[in-house]
Amino acid sequence: MPTTLRDEIRQTRPFASPKEEAFLSVIRTGAQLVDGVERLLRPYGLSMPQYNVLRILRGAEPAGLCRNEVRDRMLTRMPDMTRLLDRMEAAGLISRSRESDDRRMVTTRLTKEGRRVLAELDPVVTAEHARRFRGLTTAQVKALVELLAAVRGG
Amino acid sequence: MPTTLRDEIRQTRPFASPKEEAFLSVIRTGAQLVDGVERLLRPYGLSMPQYNVLRILRGAEPAGLCRNEVRDRMLTRMPDMTRLLDRMEAAGLISRSRESDDRRMVTTRLTKEGRRVLAELDPVVTAEHARRFRGLTTAQVKALVELLAAVRGG
């Protein structure tokens, strides 16, 4: 059952325009999706950005990626990548080594433990995706993806 | 020109499912919209949550709202409302007073300055909305709102 944003945020007046409503809807929905995943990640001591890093690094196996490359692939802007990776390294989820012939670069990779945690989370997160979108048909999900791409492209 | 999420985050492999892609698309688009507005707010020393509070309080004039009511209307979860309001009070944007017959409640209202800043920002933010959604027809914007409502409702 779709809820209107106006009800959810108890807004008494109508939105200034459909664009404003869409703007706020995207932000609120995104925040809600993040909250849902973070609730799942919490038992593992992971934040959403950390989980995002794990997934990015899995997609880049076995070569690994340098810090800036990881940063550029993040879902959200992340200006302090160094210390995010520091924490993940301290937690044993990733490893870093200066091994390239360009000695400025530090290659980041998943550790065995990072891979294990990620594998354990896969079904949980997939189920969360399914739960969130169960009210939409596949065609609707695809339409949503198209519309959001247009927003980002615009 | 709509961009695909896979290109944007340089993902080499296809998404596990349309739902996963939609999930990530909502989050990324939301973050991008927030970043855009925060860039506009920066000259005013405002964060997105602070701006959100200002708008909520304007919608509740002249009665004002208690802390929890503001919190519940926020676009994103905000567990430390007290200190967010502390900062805004220190910045002269809002006022707080314990005035209800229920002496637990503290009523929060816009100050003149808060109203002024908000009015100054209105056209800027409206232009940003227009810019972001210029690639979509009104029908598409409305369809997007509907789809997102279904995601939140599901």
Add this chain to the structure above:
DNA sequence: TGCCAATAAGTGTGAAAACACCTATATTCC
């Protein structure tokens, strides 16, 4: 009436984010 749960707000404390600045290595191009 008086106890107890519920509600509103605030506090203490540590973690994380944000921003500007700094260092080391590579590349360009004269």
Add this chain to the structure above:
DNA sequence: GGAATATAGGTGTTTTCACACTTATTGGCA
């Protein structure tokens, strides 16, 4: 070859977030 520039990564510091805990006031009800 070497100065200037660009790029990769890291550091210092402040602000903000997040969570658990505490205090004050109210309402319910035995």
